[in-house]
Amino acid sequence: MGKENKTYLTEFILLGLSSDHQTQILLFVVFLIVYLLTVFGNLLLILLSHIDSRLHTPMYFFLKNLSFTDLCFSTTIVPKMLLHFLVKRKTISFAGCSVQMFFFLIMGCTESSLLAVMSYDRYVAVCKPLHYSTIMTQRVCVLLVIGSWASGVFVSIVDTSFTLCLPYQGQNVIDHYFCEPPALLKLASEETYKAEMAIFAMGVIILLGPVSLILFSYCNIISTVIQIRSGQGRLKIFSTCGSHFIVVIFFYGSTIFTYMQPNSKKMNKGDKVISVFYSVITSMMNPFIYSLRNKDVKEAFKKVIRR
Template sequence: MGKKNQTSVTEFVLLGLSQDPQTQVLLFFLFLVLYLLTVLGNLLMVVLIHIDSRLHKPMYFFLRNLSFADLCFSTTTVPQVLVHFLAKKKIISFAGCSIQIVVLLLTGCTECALLAVMSYDRYVAVCKPLHYSTIMTHQVCFQLAAGSWASGAFVSLVDTTFTLRLPYQGSNVINHFFCEPPALLKLATADTYSTEMAIFAMGVVILLAPVSLILVSYWNIISTVIQMHSGEGRLKVFSTCGSHLIVVGLFYGSAIFAYMRPNSKLMSERDKVISVFYTAVTPMLNPIIYSLRNKDVKGAFRRVTEK
């Protein structure tokens, strides 16, 4: 049957992470724990920063935005994945798949920008402490946060438009556990070169540029800290920077691997495992690494629980 006579796809079948029933049950509980920790950790951060006036500072303003983005980002995929672990037919409608891609890219790309903004905030705090209050004003913080969400919306619009404009006819089986452009392109029944180039270009804007800014910021922070006389202060900053860079490496590294390499018609099991890091693991780690280890946040939590 010719391509012109084929019916456009109205739903997709997701193969998931495993076809083995026992493995699916184990994965269900693993993802459930990750998701519960993600929701509890990020929701706690949003609430604490909102109600405690001592946390009304630029750093925590950005952290609240990051926690909200993580909540939306994880909720876009993980609940559906949990249902599919227990379902016989792992089906998602074309509309549902489209919405998932839009929200996933919006919140994920916003997080990329926010992490870069947060690294700049820490750079100013450590390297230019006397000018911090004049540089990181309320207006500047709002503009940086709004710019992060706007950049996420722009990249989401471009990637989604280029991906969904392609015809999808015939096969509707996605070898993945959620909908995202690289997995969907493998089913397109037209040339995907222009779409791949558009996604690559957006990757440069929202992945390579922010991670470069983060690395430059932390390099300057570390260079400044080395000159400190306090050994305890150096150790504390190195510990904080190290943990931040580990999470940044996991998030950006896995996302760059997924979105900034030549598109292959076959998705390996390794590709799906790598996707787990930026969809389920880093949204759970972010509140722990960036917030819950912080003495100000611990103090806010203690004050709230003692009321």
Template sequence: RSKKNMSQSNQTWVTEFLLLGISDDPQIQLLFFVLFLVVYLITVFGNLLLISLVLTDSQLHTPMYFFLCNLSTADLFFSTTIVPQALFNLLSRRKDISFIGCAAQLLLFLLFGCTECALLAVMSYDRYLAICDPMHYPLIMTGRVCGHLALGCWASGILVSLVDTTFTLRLPYQGDNRIAHFFCEPPAILALASADIHSAETAIFFMGVLILLAPVSLILVSYGSIIVTVVRMKTTSGRLKAFSTCGSHLLVVILFYGSGIISYMTPKSAKLLGKLVSMFYSVITPMLNPLIYSLKNKDVKKAFRNAAIKRLFCKL
């Protein structure tokens, strides 16, 4: 026992972590570098374009597009928190990230990811009111209410990220500093802790219930009510119109929550699968969101055409 304590005391505190990434093969790393770079450029361009359209086109100044603008902002920063560091590590021999850098990445990753969870729930509530109670929708979803809901989403993201980051990084980290991932994610970091992680896992679990179970419950109730309302509609055109207004959001919800749940419920033995699924919800999904909303939404496509025509006439 004394030998064990002596060996632990001789271990130095971790000042940096090594992100092992997805693969050690140089060719696969180059492939992922090209993939990440292309996806990130599309993500930045797509989300900035969507944000600018919502801000500049008066026809998009509605609650649904206000929340969509917040979602694109969260997606943009969510991707920026992870991808640039991953791109650097894919080309670098040393895959290191400082302890402070890892802490910042962890905090921001949780902040924007958890905010997106809350925003998707609020957007489902918005669609529920628009379809199930259209007469009172303008009276309920006022600018003041929308602002408070958006602020609540960002506040919940800040709360969960602070709690999870604090409980994760307050643990001692000595000896092994190799993170079996391409970014600083809570489970991968906790695996390196030099002390009992039960309290941290418990805190993260309760925060997960708060930011995952509550939004998912609201989404399920909202879409359950929407389906019942749509089924009761007498005309086919009314049903198609109702589904078209929430189809894009439902697809985004399935992609984000589906990949996130699979990632955190994957057995520890399936490390590669867990990394690939994490890559999907943290890198690919932020790129898909603006594409889904722009390709399946007539209002966004119309706003884009108007902006393009206006820019063309300005040049002429």
């Protein structure tokens, strides 16, 4: 499979994060713990948001959807990665690679949209509190979530189509730990300029677009908070919005670095480490950042424990 020939590839070999056996064992333990925390944290947040009536608000409705997205996001990548830490031949079929890439992009792009929606929700809550209930109605919230998923599916279809329509012959070794467009384009047998430009354009839509909305929301939030006389009121708003902003920095910072490069074929080994942040770490961080910094979630958890 590794030799140059005219045969289209049926499988790929993933190099993973390390070729050293001892390091792989250590990484297996680390990522297993991370994955278990991701599953536990996100399932717990979904459960609490569902059973506690105090959490039946737009903010927690979006948070519940974010947790579901994170759960699927991590599950698309980590189980296969954990398996590859334990086996010598780290292969994935062409079909399996295609499916993994398709769902990874759906979850990642949906999360990008949801984070922007959540920043807009905080903007309305802080800057237009008297109109919050009339603006963020149940219908609007549902439409915003549907729109987030629709944008994720659209971008995933475009990126996956442009990536997979290229011929893959000869070299089948992917210098990555999962199937991602920038890593896969390096193996294409033909010119990848159109695919790179399509991915870059989708990045502008699904990354720079939401980031612009988030920056707009937080500029207005900060401006409003500065005018609040109550120190306790300021602290409460900064606590709620600060947790969201931490997630935003980790997720968008690492994703933009990877996908907003005009020439995706220049992806290097350092990019694998950066991709760990948006593909694995953020999904684990989200529920704990929101729950540890949120009084309502803590109270809901205590209520469940007392039962």
